[in-house]
Amino acid sequence: MEEKTNKNQNKSEEMLNHAERAVINSIAETMDLYGVTPSIGRLYATLYFKHNPQTLDDMKDELGMSKPSMSTAVRKLQDINIVKKVWEKGSRKDLFMAEKNFFHYFSQFFGDKWEREAKLNLSAINYAEDQLNEILTDEETNEEIKQRAEQDLQQIREYRSYCHWLERLAQSIESGEIFEFLPVEESNSGKDNKN
Amino acid sequence: MEEKTNKNQNKSEEMLNHAERAVINSIAETMDLYGVTPSIGRLYATLYFKHNPQTLDDMKDELGMSKPSMSTAVRKLQDINIVKKVWEKGSRKDLFMAEKNFFHYFSQFFGDKWEREAKLNLSAINYAEDQLNEILTDEETNEEIKQRAEQDLQQIREYRSYCHWLERLAQSIESGEIFEFLPVEESNSGKDNKN
DNA sequence: AATTTTATTAAATTATTTTTTAACGTATTT
């Protein structure tokens, strides 16, 4: 009897791990889509299912990798703000927790990148616009070049609109404003949903 | 006189190229942020400034790379729908044009990925949910496992909400609906804008 | 103060990805 119960417990635990693994794989794979390396994605996804803070040694055991790898990987996750160091009295090892709210995750991951993208491009656009204006006002520029400059100018102005829009999108996600427009709906089970 | 005009034309052309290059670098760098390799980003950015369709040979000359590289790079850009093959009577070489509207670009690039992400994860979530429910209804599962399963379940349900939200975000960008909420503003010059 | 624990950095190795050269197949021209 004891015997049988143990077996079933093992079975349940196995099922649980298996279920988690399915989601872990999927998360890691989707992170890969945006240029997060598989190992780092897998680390995040693994932490996502941990209900208490993890040490570097925990991670290294879990993923079967070296400690320096965990150290650098976890730092990258901290850099994009989807893993945080937590403090807990007792253990003197560093402890880490994953951001589990994917809306926060989304905001951190994309919002930050969009802001960076916008800033970087706006600065290039501004520089280019100055140069192009100078070309256009220079009387000695020939017609062909002027035409190209004119076209470029028009194009990068549209591009500037886009960059500003990106910034505002990032802000509206950061502030939560966007959820007035696109509310988060309570999720019903997968069963009666055709996905 | 002829001499001087030529010099200035060269100067203008040089300035034009320089201006374009600044934006090209910036675009390539930002694409890199999302996992697009530098060469492919650079190719897209280069095409972005071409006002007429380009052949593989044009690209290879422009970037100083081999033709097969251009061939595969341009295919990847076609895969994410930000470069299109165009037809033009006359030349029997393939001709390509970049998507220049960055809102379209954005929609193609992120929208598609978000949809893929949502689909992939929802399928894993549904699978995991079934497994977890089974664990929870199994009377022989011990308490500790049940608790973990319960926590996981709650977490992935929130995750499902996020996936559905992502899908709707993608749709609202695809359909243009989002611009009612976040309108595109005419861009004023960089001068009087503090960027 | 010496030892141990922990995390990080540096150097070396391994693996992966990118790029090229070479070969191939198909279409177009002569």
Added chain:
DNA sequence: AAATACGTTAAAAAATAATTTAATAAAATT
């Protein structure tokens, strides 16, 4: 029909990136 032009695939080479082992530094314990 032969020759040329074009694009792609395959194999090899080169360049990058990821990972590990070894070394170092900093903190905590004994």
